[in-house]
Amino acid sequence: MTVENTNSMMLKACLFDLDGVIVDTARYHFVAWREIAEELGFVFTEEDNEKLKGVSRIRSLEILLEIGGISLDDESKTLLAQKKNSLYLQYVLKMRPDEVLPGAREFLTDCRNNNLGIGLGSASKNATTILNLLQITHLFDAIIDGNKVTKAKPDPEVFLTGARELGVLPQNCVVFEDAKAGIEAAIAANMFSVGIGDPVILGKANFVTSGLKNLSVKTLIAKLERQSNRNAPA
Ligand code: BG6
Ligand code: MG
Secondary structure, three states: OOEEOOOOOEEOEEEEOOEOOOEOHHHHHHHHHHHHHHHHOOOOOHHHHHHHOOOOHHHHHHHHHHHHOOOOOHHHHHHHHHHHHHHHHHHHOOOOHHHEOOOHHHHHHHHHHOOOEEEEEOOOOOHHHHHHHHOOHHHOOEEEOOOOOOOOOOOOHHHHHHHHHHOOOHHHEEEEEOOHHHHHHHHHOOOEEEEEOOOOOOOOOOEEEOOHHHOOHHHHHHHHHHHHHHHOOO
């Protein structure tokens, strides 16, 4: 069974980013990168951090170094990326199932009850560790993470791979993202998108909401219905 709205869109699957959508690990990434920047002798702000959201670990480091005006050889970069990951994992490994963001577990369950395919589309190589700690791995039909794809968002690879694994067409998918690069990836994949966070940053999404707690499959369909005349993929 699929869920059809009265305009053109037939919703068959939802693809979720992880960090900042399902769980607030975006905060832990920021704190770990800030510590690396401090060590390198410059200040790394929350505004700078927006540029790192949705971006792979090594690309994040390169952006961080550009912000600090620092150039390093590949070996030093690898070591710093490993150090950042160790700092990050110190926070992550303490996570408990109740750290799933408000409404996320309920929304995933609602998708399941409506027979929608559920995919994860994350740049993180720690995604399966996090899903296991949160005890929500079983809610996903396909898990596409930083170990499975090579091209970082805004490239659509992660979401197109997700649609393929779920056996649905891109135009029947909705992506949930907290990163500008992630919304751009969804658009490049010819998918609908829901921004989770600041409408100023995520303005290209079909609509923006502060979190999954504000949504049900029914309200999602209604909102997409309202938006589909304006922003529907070709
Ligand atoms: C994304 C985050 O989900 O994963 C980025 O938004 C992060 O900030 C990227 O850099 C890679 O994560 P990890 O866990 O592989 O370092
Ligand atoms: Mg994210």
